[in-house]
Amino acid sequence: GESVGLHLPTLSVQEGDNSIINCAYSNSASDYFIWYKQESGKGPQFIIDIRSNMDKRQGQRVTVLLNKTVKHLSLQIAATQPGDSAVYFCAEPLWAGSGNTGKLIFGQGTTLQVKP
Amino acid sequence: EAQVTQNPRYLITVTGKKLTVTCSQNMNHEYMSWYRQDPGLGLRQIYYSMNVEVTDKGDVPEGYKVSRKEKRNFPLILESPSPNQTSLYFCASSSDSDIGPQHFGDGTRLSIL
Numbered sequence: 001g002e003s004v005g006l007h008l009p010t011l012s013v014q015e016g017d018n019s020i021i022n023c024a025y026s027n028s029a030s031d032y033f034i035w036y037k038q039e040s041g042k043g044p045q046f047i048i049d050i051r052s053n054m055d056k057r058q059g060q061r062v063t064v065l066l067n068k069t070v071k072h073l074s075l076q077i078a079a080t081q082p083g084d085s086a087v088y089f090c091a092e093p094l095w096a097g098s099g100n101t102g103k104l105i106f107g108q109g110t111t112l113q114v115k116p
Numbered sequence: 117e118a119q120v121t122q123n124p125r126y127l128i129t130v131t132g133k134k135l136t137v138t139c140s141q142n143m144n145h146e147y148m149s150w151y152r153q154d155p156g157l158g159l160r161q162i163y164y165s166m167n168v169e170v171t172d173k174g175d176v177p178e179g180y181k182v183s184r185k186e187k188r189n190f191p192l193i194l195e196s197p198s199p200n201q202t203s204l205y206f207c208a209s210s211s212d213s214d215i216g217p218q219h220f221g222d223g224t225r226l227s228i229l
Contacts, residue, residue: 034217043120043206043220044159089159103149103174104208104218106159 012113019077021110023090028071035064035075036089038109044089047075077112085114118143120221122207128227129197137192137224139207147210148190149174149218150182152203159206165190197228 013019025033031052036044050057050064050073057064063076077084087109094103120141129135141148149164151174161174165184179201181193190209194201204225208218 036217036220041222043208043222046217046219049217103161103164104159108158 008110009108010111010113012115013080014115015080015082017080019075019080019084019112021075021077021088021112023073023075023107025071025073025090025092027092028068030071030092032093033064033066033073034091034093034104035062036091036106037084038087038089040086047088080112080114082114082116085112087111118219120207120209120219122205122221122224124224125222126225128229130229131198132196135194135197135226137194137205137207137226139190139192139221140188141190141207141209141219142188143209143211143219144187145209145211145219146187147218148184149208150180150190150192151206151208152176153206153223154203162192162205194226197226199228202226202228 011021034049035047037047038044048059048062048064050066052068055066061078064073066073073090075088089109090107091104094105123138146167150162151159152162153159160176162176162180163171163174163182165171168184168187171182171184181195182190184190204223206223207221210218
């Protein structure tokens with residue numbers, strides 16, 4: 001079956017440094033990926049997404065890279081701030097023949113800790 | 117403001133006492149889903165709905181019911197709650213007009229004693 005996984009459960013970085021959070025996926029036909037941020041006591045919040053026809057997409061201080069050859073994507077956060085401390089999930093929608101099933105397959109999450 | 121609203125946010129109750137967690141979205145989304153989040157297990161889908169009167173089981177549907185009588189509402193019903201349903205629950209919605217991210221509520225923390 002499909003699976004989405006993150007490489008490290010916890011990442012600790014110094015404030016101001018760049019952070020890189022990795023994710024691997026198993027389904028080579030996957031065509032859309034989403035990164036979510038979940039702060040303590042809140043629901044997952046959409047950060048950025050990328051479609052499979054792109055290798056890179058940039059947002060405000062965040063960049064997602066997609067390597068379809070090795071089925072890997074990463075989330076890069078520039079100049080990491082204390083407010084970036086959260087759990088980060090990669091996810092992909094499960095598509096069936098009739099279209100979007102409404103189901104997301106989530107990775108386990110990486111906890112980003114930002115040290116002042 | 118576009119949002120998914122869950123109620124209650126916190127609930128402590130006892131085994132066997134029926135409860136309902138409500139979920140409402142104001143984005144006119146067709147798709148709605150319920151997830152539970154447990155330590156070490158991540159987010160797991162309970163039920164989802166592709167449109168009004170269309171619901172289907174997710175990965176962990178046992179012990180739960182849902183209904184979708186209106187587009188904006190998707191309540192989660194625990195007919196006879198048990199302690200193993202103690203968890204953090206999230207409702208989410210998304211549009212079917214294009215591939216897009218799901219929008220999540222802020223969660224409901226249920227404790228079943």
